[in-house]
Amino acid sequence: MIQTKLVLKLFEAFSIERWNDLVRPFDMIEMDKSGERMVLAYIIGKYEEERGNEIDWHWLMYASLFGLLKKIALCDIKAPVQRMIKSEYPEEYKKLDEWVISQYQDFIEDKELFKQFSDYLLGNYKPKTEITLRVYRAAHKYSTMREFEMISVVNEKSRLTKIEKEINEDIQPYLDLKGLQLLITKQKPYDFLMIIEQLRFQTRWNQTPRVPKTSVLGHCFFVAIFTLLLGREQSVKFCPKREYNNYFSALFHDLPESVTRDIISPVKQATRELPAIVKKLEDEIVQRELVPLMEKFYVDEILYFTSDEFDNRICDKNYQNVREVSFEELNEKYNLDEFNPVDGKLVRCADHVAAFIEADRSIKHGITSIHLTEGKNNIKKIYPAGCLVNGFAIGDFFESF
Numbered sequence: 001m002i003q004t005k006l007v008l009k010l011f012e013a014f015s016i017e018r019w020n021d022l023v024r025p026f027d028m029i030e031m032d033k034s035g036e037r038m039v040l041a042y043i044i045g046k047y048e049e050e051r052g053n054e055i056d057w058h059w060l061m062y063a064s065l066f067g068l069l070k071k072i073a074l075c076d077i078k079a080p081v082q083r084m085i086k087s088e089y090p091e092e093y094k095k096l097d098e099w100v101i102s103q104y105q106d107f108i109e110d111k112e113l114f115k116q117f118s119d120y121l122l123g124n125y126k127p128k129t130e131i132t133l134r135v136y137r138a139a140h141k142y143s144t145m146r147e148f149e150m151i152s153v154v155n156e157k158s159r160l161t162k163i164e165k166e167i168n169e170d171i172q173p174y175l176d177l178k179g180l181q182l183l184i185t186k187q188k189p190y191d192f193l194m195i196i197e198q199l200r201f202q203t204r205w206n207q208t209p210r211v212p213k214t215s216v217l218g219h220c221f222f223v224a225i226f227t228l229l230l231g232r233e234q235s236v237k238f239c240p241k242r243e244y245n246n247y248f249s250a251l252f253h254d255l256p257e258s259v260t261r262d263i264i265s266p267v268k269q270a271t272r273e274l275p276a277i278v279k280k281l282e283d284e285i286v287q288r289e290l291v292p293l294m295e296k297f298y299v300d301e302i303l304y305f306t307s308d309e310f311d312n313r314i315c316d317k318n319y320q321n322v323r324e325v326s327f328e329e330l331n332e333k334y335n336l337d338e339f340n341p342v343d344g345k346l347v348r349c350a351d352h353v354a355a356f357i358e359a360d361r362s363i364k365h366g367i368t369s370i371h372l373t374e375g376k377n378n379i380k381k382i383y384p385a386g387c388l389v390n391g392f393a394i395g396d397f398f399e400s401f
């Protein structure tokens with residue numbers, strides 16, 4: 001079973017502040033940056049697929065996990081300093097990576113995952129296609145550029161001139177990527193990103209003090225990473241499309257909240273009919289406000305991710321004929337790319353685990369409220385000891401706390 005200490009280690013990224021030597025108009029947190037980077041990797045990657053290029057999505061998903069683990073370990077060393085060490089002292093930089101690997105020996109029991117992580121840091125775990133690496137780096141550079149654009153409005157120009165020059169130099173090698181071109185020139189994908197970025201400004205559990213605060217976007221990325229890890233817990237190896245669908249369904253599962261805002265669970269369930277009404281309204285608003293901002297070559301996929309997001313389901317290659325299925329059917333009949341399988345119930349588990357940890361960590365830090373204690377207890381009641389959901393012993397996981 002996934003170790004709680006690995007999950008809590010990942011949760012530390014909600015406490016890592018970015019740009020903390022400059023004036024910031026809002027809290028800029030590492031988990032949020034990682035989430036936006038993967039949204040951008042998805043958008044830029046989809047444009048490259050449309051141009052006929054092969055994207056190694058499996059590598060991208062794991063790179064997002066491994067990159068976050070490295071950032072958590074080295075959060076005290078600024079990125080420009082790390083780059084200087086890498087370019088001027090390559091042998092020392094290799095030793096630094098080896099030190100990072102050693103920090104996770106007690107956190108990652110999955111030997112195959114630990115080897116992948118080690119290979120990634122040492123440069124031995126590479127994507128199948130060069131374009132995949134370029135997409136990932138472009139997403140990283142542009143997410144940094146977006147943060148810079150947001151802080152530039154509250155900082156004196158003299159503080160930013162050198163940083164701006166470096167960012168522009170860093171992103172230049174990737175300007176041949178179609179998606180990046182459209183983002184920088186503020187075309188349709190930029191408008192879509194602007195809506196998604198609103199999830200970065202929305203605070204979860206907004207009715208109660210809490211430490212650390214978590215944004216909806218950061219929460220979504222945490223759920224995506226946890227869903228990826230849960231896929232490794234299964235007795236059946238997931239087909240590539242199932243792993244991909246699970247990860248990105250989790251990453252985009254709260255996308256409707258970018259236009260509806262976060263409606264907390266107790267309010268959603270205030271009446272018997274309200275959950276269905278809220279879901280119906282969310283779907284209508286998404287169709288009206290979000291769909292026009294998406295490209296035809298990925299809109300149906302995202303709608304598949306966000307509609308009935310917590311149901312186990314399959315569909316055809318055109319995202320039509322969506323059908324709810326059982327976990328057993330997913331494993332025995334539909335664990336093939338052609339069926340577009342999704343473990344929606346696994347995404348729901350990861351969503352509840354994230355909410356539970358958000359409440360639990362704040363309580364442990366001494367910042368508590370009736371909302372947090374009730375929220376934590378209500379989640380545990382859903383999953384009693386011994387409870388299994390899509391092969392995950394979630395009841396035992398909660399008991400480990």
